[in-house]
C-alpha cells in the first residue's frame with residue numbers, strides 16, 4: 001500500500017475503532033500510528049507500553065473485526081508494537097499540551113486577579129463600556145470617558161460628569177475603572193460613593209488614641225492610588241470638614257498627576273454650600289453633561305437587555321416602552337424588567353399587549369405633523385417643498401412624494417382622506433402611494449434606509 005493510501009486506510013480504521021471501543025480505551029487509540037499493512041496484517045506502533053498491553057489484552061478481537069469489516073479480508077490481523085521513538089515524540093506532544101495548559105492556567109489566573117482587583121476597587125461588572133449603548137445623544141460622553149480611560153490624567157483632569165439621575169453617570173465612571181484595570185492591572189483604581197467617603201472620614205476622625213494613625217491611614221487609602229472615581233459628590237453639601245479633607249485628597253492626587261473623575265446630579269455651582277475652593281477645582285477640567293438618550297438609543301438599550309436575557313419579544317413591545325420612558329434609563333430598565341417578570345410568571349409572550357397591560361402608559365398623541373414629515377422628506381431628497389406637494393414629475397420628486405405620504409400614514413393616526421386633503425390629491429392616489437412604498441421597502445434596501453434615516457431625523461421609531 002502506498003503511504004498515502006495506508007494513512008487513509010488507517011484513518012478509517014481509527015475512526016471506526018473510536019466508534020466501537022469503549023471510551024476508556026480511546027486514550028490508547030489516539031496515539032497509535034500506522035507502520036505497515038501487509039497481507040491483511042496491520043502493524044500499529046505506540047509509545048505507550050500500557051496502551052499496547054491493554055489493547056492487545058482487552059480489545060484485540062474488536063480491532064480485528066473492524067479490520068475485517070473495512071478491508072473485507074477474512075484473514076485480517078493486527079500487530080501492536082511498542083516503539084521508544086514514538087514514546088519520545090509522544091512525550092514531546094504531551095509536554096506541548098502541558099505547556100498550553102499552563103499558559104491557559106496563567107491566563108485564567110490573570111483574569112482572576114483582574115476580577116479580584118475590580119471588586120477590590122468596588123466596581124460593578126455590569127458597568128463596562130461594552131455594555132453601554134451609544135447613540136446620537138451620548139456619543140460625545142462615551143468618547144470623552146473612553147479617552148480618559150485610554151490615557152488617564154493625560155487629557156481631561158479632573159473629569160466632572162453631571163446630569164440627572166439614571167442617565168449613566170455611574171456606568172460610564174465605572175467603565176473607566178474597568179477599562180484601565182483591564183489594560184494595566186498594576187494601576188490602582190478606587191471607586192467610592194461620596195456617602196462612603198463621608199462615613200469613612202467621620203469614623204476615622206473620631207477622638208481616640210489612634211486618631212492620628214487613623215487619619216494617616218485614611219489619607220493613604222484615598223491618595224495612594226492612580227485613578228479615583230468619586231460618585232455623587234452632591235452629597236458632600238455642607239459637610240465642612242469632609243470638604244476640607246476632599247480638597248486635600250484632590251490636591252494630593254492632582255499634584256501627583258493622578259486621574260480624578262467625579263459625578264454629580266448638578267453642576268458644582270448648584271451644590272449648596274460647596275466651598276469655593278472645591279467648586280473651582282471641580283470646574284478646572286472638563287465638565288461633561290449627560291442628557292437623556294433619544295428614542296432610538298432607548299430602543300437599542302432595551303434590545304440589548306432582551307438579548308442578554310435571551311428573551312423572545314416583539315419589537316412593538318420594546319418600541320412602546322422606549323417611547324414611554326424617555327427621561328431616565330433606570331426607569332426604562334425598570335419598566336422592561338417589570339414586563340419581563342409578568343411574562344415569566346404568567347408564561348405569556350413579551351408583546352405589545354402585555355407591555356400595555358402591565359405598564360398602562362398614557363401614550364401622548366403623536367405630535368408629529370404632516371408639515372414636519374414633508375419638510376424632513378423634501379430635505380432628505382433634496383427636492384423643493386412646493387414640488388413635493390405639487391404635481392411635478394420626475395423620479396426623485398415622485399419618490400419623495402410617495403415617501404412623505406407613506407410616512408404621514410405610518411407616523412400619525414390620520415386617515416387617508418385627511419392625508420389626501422393635505423397633499424391635495426385624491427385619496428385613492430394617496431392609498432396607492434402608501435401601498436407602493438410599503439411593498440417596495442421589503443425588497444429595496446436603499447428605500448428602507450431612507451425610511452430609517454428620515455424617521456431618525458424626525459426622532460421617531
Ligand code: ADP
Pocket residue numbers: 127131132133134138163164165166167168169170171172293301329330333
Ligand atoms: P446615574 O449614575 O446617572 O444615576 P446609572 O449609571 O446608575 O445612572 O445608570 C442607570 C442604569 O441605566 C444602569 O443600569 C445603567 O447600566 C443603565 N444605562 C444608562 N445609560 C445606558 C446606556 N447608554 N446603555 C446601557 N445602559 C445604560
Ligand code: MG
Pocket residue numbers: 169170171231232
Ligand atoms: Mg449614579
